[in-house]
Amino acid sequence: MRNYLDELNAFQREAVLHKDGPIIIIAGAGSGKTKVLTTRIAHLMGAHGVDAFNILALTFTNKAAKEMKERVEKVLGNSEARNLYIGTFHSVFARILRAEANKIGYPNNFTIYDTDDAKSVIKTVLAELELDPAYYKPNTVYNRISSAKNSLIGPAEYINDPTIQQEDARSNRPMIGQIYAAYANRCFKNGAMDFDDLLFKMYILLKNHPDALSKYQRKFKYIMVDEYQDTNTSQYEIMKLLGAMHENICVVGDDAQSIYSFRGATIENI
Incomplete structure (x- = not known):
C-alpha cells in the first residue's frame, strides 16, 4: 500500500488521522473534501483494521458514491472496499428497509x-x-x-x-x-414507498424499534457524510440516532455551497 498520507497537506492529514470522536470538515470547492473522506476510510481500514462492514459513508449522488468506492480501492490496493456501505442516503436506507420491512408493516420487496x-x-x-x-x-x-x-x-x-x-x-x-x-x-x-419515505420510514424504524436501532448503531462504528450542508431534517435526525452509540461521525461540507434548500436542506445542520 503506497503512502497516501504524503499526498495530503497538513490540514487534510489532520482530518484523516483523527480516529475516534466527532469531526466536522469545512472546506471550499476544489479543496479535496472528497479526497479527505475517502483517504480517511482507507486509513481506518488499512491502518486501524476497521472492517469494511462497520463503515457507513453517505453522499447525494450515485456518481459520487461510485467515485468514493473506487478511490478507497485505489488507496488500499485491494477489493475490500466492495464491502463498504457507501451510497446515497436513499439507496443505503432502501437496502436497510428491505431487510427490516416487516417491522414497519411492509413487504421486503416493497x-x-x-x-x-x-x-x-x-x-x-x-x-x-x-x-x-x-x-x-x-x-x-x-x-x-x-x-x-x-x-x-x-x-x-x-x-x-x-x-x-x-x-x-x-x-x-x-x-x-x-x-x-x-x-x-x-x-x-x-406495499409502496416514495423517495421521501425512504428517509421518513428509516427514521420511524430506528425511532420505534430499539432492536433495529441497536443493531445498526453497533454495525456502523464509523459514519461519514459528504456534502453535509445539503442534509435535511430527516437525514440529520437519522445520523444523530445512528451515531449516538460510538459518536464516530465525520461530516464534510461547504457552508457556502448548499444547493438543496428546495428539498428541505437545512444549512443550520452544518
Whole structure:
C-alpha cells in the first residue's frame, strides 16, 4: 500500500488521522473534501483494521458514491472496499428497509415509487375527493407532502398542527392533510414507498424499534457524510440516532455551497 498520507497537506492529514470522536470538515470547492473522506476510510481500514462492514459513508449522488468506492480501492490496493456501505442516503436506507420491512408493516420487496408514480397516486386521490383542480394541483400537493416528510411530520401530526393548518387555509388548500393521509394509506396498502419515505420510514424504524436501532448503531462504528450542508431534517435526525452509540461521525461540507434548500436542506445542520 503506497503512502497516501504524503499526498495530503497538513490540514487534510489532520482530518484523516483523527480516529475516534466527532469531526466536522469545512472546506471550499476544489479543496479535496472528497479526497479527505475517502483517504480517511482507507486509513481506518488499512491502518486501524476497521472492517469494511462497520463503515457507513453517505453522499447525494450515485456518481459520487461510485467515485468514493473506487478511490478507497485505489488507496488500499485491494477489493475490500466492495464491502463498504457507501451510497446515497436513499439507496443505503432502501437496502436497510428491505431487510427490516416487516417491522414497519411492509413487504421486503416493497415497490419504490418515483416522482411520476407518486404524483399519479395523488392525482387519483384528488379525483376521489373531488377537489378544485385550480387549487389542488398534483405538483403542489406532492411538494407539500414531500416537505412534511422531510421535516418528519406524518399525516396525523400534519392534520393536528394548527400552524400548518393555518398556512393551508390561507393558500385555499385546507384539505392537504386529508389528501396526505389518503395518499399515505394508499401507498401502504400498495406495499409502496416514495423517495421521501425512504428517509421518513428509516427514521420511524430506528425511532420505534430499539432492536433495529441497536443493531445498526453497533454495525456502523464509523459514519461519514459528504456534502453535509445539503442534509435535511430527516437525514440529520437519522445520523444523530445512528451515531449516538460510538459518536464516530465525520461530516464534510461547504457552508457556502448548499444547493438543496428546495428539498428541505437545512444549512443550520452544518
